[in-house]
Amino acid sequence: MKRLATALAIATVLALGIQAACAQTLKAVKDRGELLCGSNGTLAGFGMPDPQGNWVGFDVDFCRAIAAAIFNDPTKVKFVPLTAANRFTALQSGEIDVLSRNTTWTMSRNTSLGVDFAAVHYYDGQGFMVHKSLKVSSALELNDAAVCVQQGTTTELNLADYFRSNHMSLKTVTFATADEAIKAYDSSRCDSYTTDSSGLYGERVLLSDPGANIVLPEIISKEPLSPAVRQGDDTWENIVRWSHYAMIDAEELGVSKTNVDEQLKSANPEIRRLLGVEGQFGEPLGLTNDWGYRIIKLIGNYGESFERNVGQGSPLKITRGLNALWTKGGLQYGIPIR
Amino acid sequence: MADTVRPSPRRARRSGSIALQAALIAVAGGLCYGAIHNAAQNLAHANIATGFGFWNNTAGFDISQTLIDYSASTSTFGRAFWVGLLNTLVVAGIGIVLATVLGFVIGIARLSRNWLVARLAGGYVELIRNVPLLLQLLFWYNAVLKSLPELHGSIALPGGGLLNNRGLFLPRPEFAPGFGTVLIALLVGVITTIVLRVWARRRQERTGTPVRILWPALGAIFGLPLVVFVLEGFPLSFSLPDMGRFNVRGGLEILPEFAALLIALAVYTAAFIAEVMRAGVLAVPTGQTEAALALGLRSPTTLRLVVVPQAMRVIVPPLTSQYLNLIKNSSLAVAIGYPDLVQVFAGSVLNITGQAVEVVAITMAVYLTISLLTSLLMNIYGRTIAIVER
Numbered sequence: 050m051k052r053l054a055t056a057l058a059i060a061t062v063l064a065l066g067i068q069a070a071c072a073q074t075l076k077a078v079k080d081r082g083e084l085l086c087g088s089n090g091t092l093a094g095f096g097m098p099d100p101q102g103n104w105v106g107f108d109v110d111f112c113r114a115i116a117a118a119i120f121n122d123p124t125k126v127k128f129v130p131l132t133a134a135n136r137f138t139a140l141q142s143g144e145i146d147v148l149s150r151n152t153t154w155t156m157s158r159n160t161s162l163g164v165d166f167a168a169v170h171y172y173d174g175q176g177f178m179v180h181k182s183l184k185v186s187s188a189l190e191l192n193d194a195a196v197c198v199q200q201g202t203t204t205e206l207n208l209a210d211y212f213r214s215n216h217m218s219l220k221t222v223t224f225a226t227a228d229e230a231i232k233a234y235d236s237s238r239c240d241s242y243t244t245d246s247s248g249l250y251g252e253r254v255l256l257s258d259p260g261a262n263i264v265l266p267e268i269i270s271k272e273p274l275s276p277a278v279r280q281g282d283d284t285w286e287n288i289v290r291w292s293h294y295a296m297i298d299a300e301e302l303g304v305s306k307t308n309v310d311e312q313l314k315s316a317n318p319e320i321r322r323l324l325g326v327e328g329q330f331g332e333p334l335g336l337t338n339d340w341g342y343r344i345i346k347l348i349g350n351y352g353e354s355f356e357r358n359v360g361q362g363s364p365l366k367i368t369r370g371l372n373a374l375w376t377k378g379g380l381q382y383g384i385p386i387r
Numbered sequence: 388m389a390d391t392v393r394p395s396p397r398r399a400r401r402s403g404s405i406a407l408q409a410a411l412i413a414v415a416g417g418l419c420y421g422a423i424h425n426a427a428q429n430l431a432h433a434n435i436a437t438g439f440g441f442w443n444n445t446a447g448f449d450i451s452q453t454l455i456d457y458s459a460s461t462s463t464f465g466r467a468f469w470v471g472l473l474n475t476l477v478v479a480g481i482g483i484v485l486a487t488v489l490g491f492v493i494g495i496a497r498l499s500r501n502w503l504v505a506r507l508a509g510g511y512v513e514l515i516r517n518v519p520l521l522l523q524l525l526f527w528y529n530a531v532l533k534s535l536p537e538l539h540g541s542i543a544l545p546g547g548g549l550l551n552n553r554g555l556f557l558p559r560p561e562f563a564p565g566f567g568t569v570l571i572a573l574l575v576g577v578i579t580t581i582v583l584r585v586w587a588r589r590r591q592e593r594t595g596t597p598v599r600i601l602w603p604a605l606g607a608i609f610g611l612p613l614v615v616f617v618l619e620g621f622p623l624s625f626s627l628p629d630m631g632r633f634n635v636r637g638g639l640e641i642l643p644e645f646a647a648l649l650i651a652l653a654v655y656t657a658a659f660i661a662e663v664m665r666a667g668v669l670a671v672p673t674g675q676t677e678a679a680l681a682l683g684l685r686s687p688t689t690l691r692l693v694v695v696p697q698a699m700r701v702i703v704p705p706l707t708s709q710y711l712n713l714i715k716n717s718s719l720a721v722a723i724g725y726p727d728l729v730q731v732f733a734g735s736v737l738n739i740t741g742q743a744v745e746v747v748a749i750t751m752a753v754y755l756t757i758s759l760l761t762s763l764l765m766n767i768y769g770r771t772i773a774i775v776e777r
Contacts, residue, residue, distance in 0.1 A: 225734060
């Protein structure tokens with residue numbers, strides 16, 4: 050009943066209050082003095098409060114980067130924990146300004162939910178985790194297996210597609226939140242747990258015995274994870290999009306949190322534009338021209354955020370893979386600031 | 388001076404109140420229309436898809452318990468809706484039966500003259516109805532069912548069943564063609580019994596001698612189908628569940644989620660029904676029992692013919708409320724992953740289509756319909772047992 054009540058509340062908000070939330074998001078954020086960021090809340094490495102209650106993670110960093118660009122203060126963010134099920138309604142109804150919560154960019158979401166995806170912040174794909182004791186080494190051996198999955202996700206749909214196209218049968222056990230699904234998997238209700246592979250690494254850390262579980266090699270889908278904003282406020286979408294590219298461009302140009310102050314004196318015109326030493330690139334966004342400098346100084350470049358939260362500097366130890374820069378065999382490609 | 392016709396004060400009051408009611412309805416209708424219109428406009432403005440066109444689109448997701456044919460690749464969102472609705476109805480229906488039986492037993496036990504039985508029943512009621520249902524549900528699901536053994540340590544039940552943390556697997560009956568005749572025989576048996584009973588009652592009213600029809604009735608209901616069953620050459624077999632690599636294959640599967648929800652709902656609601664039952668029995672004046680005993684009726688007959696009919700009048704209205712609560716509480720299924728209407732429709736379908744307003748509206752309309760129908764049936768039943776005033 051509680052969930053129905055929440056849904057009802059959201060529907061009511063949708064019915065009565067959308068227009069107020071439309072357009073002028075930047076002004077609303079500035080007036081409020083903080084950014085409302087929809088994030089995961091239970092996914093280690095991507096979005097979760099640490100033991101002291103501070104939100105940390107790769108998706109969290111991105112919201113902090115936006116706050117840094119606007120306020121020159123990465124702490125001026127209020128994080129709203131969302132489930133896969135209520136994330137879009139929260140965005141649509143204006144409860145949050147930006148959704149940065151390992152959310153896959155798909156056509157139907159883009160065209161029928163009234164949301165725009167700013168830029169692919171993490172290239173992901175769906176994988177499977179299994180109990181080691183089952184001695185399974187490939188997802189193709191999972192015929193007849195019980196698989197725990199979170200509802201309202203692209204994962205739920207890909208799972209059905211994958212088993213069908215490989216002529217395998219499965220028993221899906223669907224849960225409303227990732228937390229419930231992973232707990233059911235942990236207590237052996239299911240043979241396998243499936244989600245985006247980034248999520249698998251994040252969730253595995255939280256299992257009762259992480260070492261007793263392995264992630265299978267198959268990646269069964271494309272999951273371009275992207276921050277999302279409401280349609281109808283292009284300026285705001287641009288701020289979100291360019292916050293992402295500023296972080297990528299900085300990594301391409303070798304500008305990092307540690308050397309950003311020296312780089313202010315750089316002769317390289319690309320660096321000078323990124324950091325606002327030259328040109329007027331912040332003003333058209335409604336920001337100050339040193340918006341790029343603020344992001345790098347306070348958060349760091351894309352690679353730094355990646356390694357710190359999910360890469361080698363974290364318990365997840367995810368390799369860059371598709372998320373390496375294009376110059377290093379990955380897909381992340383900075384769009385020029387000029 | 389001629390009398391002027393004045394409206395009587397009562398009539399004036401009446402037309403005034405009709406006007407007031409009409410105005411109230413108009414305001415309520417206007418508000419509803421305004422809200423719907425505003426929602427439609429806002430949704431269009433925000434580029435969010437609206438309408439019920441999604442109903443016939445392919446669903447694409449799997450459901451763990453389907454009572455009707457359903458496949459992720461071909462079935463529609465509409466089909467998923469029916470699957471979820473049936474799952475809700477099954478758990479609510481069986482839950483109501485179990486809760487009623489358990490509640491009546493405990494209610495009676497609480498009235499028992501046996502000190503221990505009465506205290507145990509009292510303890511049950513106080514313990515169960517004072518702990519939130521959600522916690523009890525999580526208790527049954529996590530603490531009890533998940534402590535069952537894993538697949539390869541399955542408990543083998545007598546008769547070929549298996550019990551493990553994936554569920555309870557029972558032999559599934561497979562009906563051969565001749566089984567239809569057995570069902571017809573059963574139907575004949577039931578009809579015979581009803582006719583027999585009507586005849587016996589008429590005879591008792593006419594002559595005053597009670598007629599015992601227990602044995603002929605048992606013969607008609609059980610004996611006749613059994614004979615036909617043997618004659619047809621045992622047209623029934625059982626497919627036994629067996630162990631696959633990951634899961635049990637074949638057999639009749641009862642999901643742990645279903646079992647947990649059913650147990651939680653039945654146990655919780657039974658505590659309330661027990662109290663309703665007790666109140667009903669206590670509402671019958673003791674004089675009634677004493678009078679019946681004085682007339683020479685035996686104690687069980689007194690209970691059946693004097694106490695229960697009078698108690699039922701008091702019991703039915705609050706019992707209806709408990710049934711409605713149980714039906715609505717079944718939506719807590721979402722907490723443990725049982726695919727009921729809320730989980731499937733207001734969960735997966737809502738999220739995949741993103742059409743919150745439509746989906747929530749449909750879901751609410753469905754619960755409203757189920758609840759109103761239940762109330763209606765209970766009211767009809769309540770009328771049949773009302774004391775006829777002569």
